[in-house]
Amino acid sequence: MFVASSWPAKGVLLLLFLLLPLSGYATDAPEGIVIDVLSNHYEPVVFDHELHVGVAEDCSTCHHHTTGTGTADSYCARCHSNEAEQELVSCQDCHLADPFSAAAINVKSGQDLFHVDVSGLKGAYHQNCIGCHKEMDGPTGCQDCHARTEEGDRFFYSGQFAPPPAEDSGH
């Protein structure tokens, strides 16, 4: 078992990532990954990496050009076609968990044109996943993947924290 990395809680987002152990892979790909970036409002998600390896055409469907399996995205392929496997392959290595901090914005300003619009971690997950999930009938509702915590319910004024029904909802 190895732990990819972990950061202390920052703001409302707890940035903690855990890569669970591998087995049955020739490579060091993890079986499952616990994603609990949003643990303040949502229960952690266990991302079944093994299942997605079977579903995706190849690693580059999600990992762009870092896994040495070609490059699916034609935009990336202009520079990164036929690249060998790289050291950094996990999502968070490139997609910052805190993409709008002053430091991150400064780094971005100095970034070359091709990487100026790299999504943050949360955006990368949701944008990358939702397309396939719609096509393959995967879960698409918020709570289909991560159930809300009590704090989440309070935040959304939902469940036990729902406001009493309004008498005149038409106005």
Add this chain to the structure above:
Amino acid sequence: MLSPAKKALAAGNLAGFPDGMGVLVDLTRCVGCRSCEAACNREQGLPAPDQPFDDYSVFEQSFHGGTQKRRPTEKAYTVVNRYESEASDKPIYRKIQCNHCNEPACLTSCFVGAYTKTPEGAVTYNSKVCVGCRNCMVACPFHVPAYSYSDPIDPVIKKCIFCYDSRVKHGMPPACVEICPSQALIFGKRDELLKIARQRMTKDPAKYVDHIYGEHEVGGTSWLYLSGVPFEEVGFDTSLQQEPIISNVKDFLGTVPMVLAIWPALFTGFHLLATKGKGDHHDHGQAEEEGEDS
């Protein structure tokens, strides 16, 4: 003496502060989850909503005979609305809040100077000096400022302040941007956001209409929008001028001091010239006539 001041006032199209921040809203990414509304409510300490923030029946609400969708209120500085468009096979969601104009009409309409455009780009206001005249509500081209009608004693204007006090001032993104799961909202320097917006359009021209709403509208706004369908179909006013609203009245207002200073003296002079030597004669004649009549 007056003309240099007038020139300085009319000098320009303020393109915003050079390092001003902004938010790029990509409507093609918004999934209509309303998390931004919940985050705004929490961050700004607003009262409990009428319905839960995960109640999507609010998208069915319409007002004024179905002509108007939800708008920001004193209880909600931002709202998300749903639109249908022939150009899209799925619904489109659009978040509304203050667009934080480069040259805000609310600011220029406020005679007590309650509004401030901060170097970070936020348009904030000081509710302590607000007298509740509601000029800014009329002036705003986006109909954003709301009024605390619920407070009969001291009603004030209420609107999105870009989370200035609690976040943007300290280099943090607004609460709505931070919570957005699909990063339909991204926070950064306005200049950089324009570059990113252009890049997205260049990369995928079929996905976007060729316009960045807010780049030039009413002199430019800190909040910018990309859309996959024509902007007028998702509630944007595309008839707005490119010039700041103040430009409409700047020239006229520049002449007001001149009128006030010169006209009284000028017309007093005319009057004196026109009536010189006539007054006594006229009075005399009138008196004579009156005398003859009687």
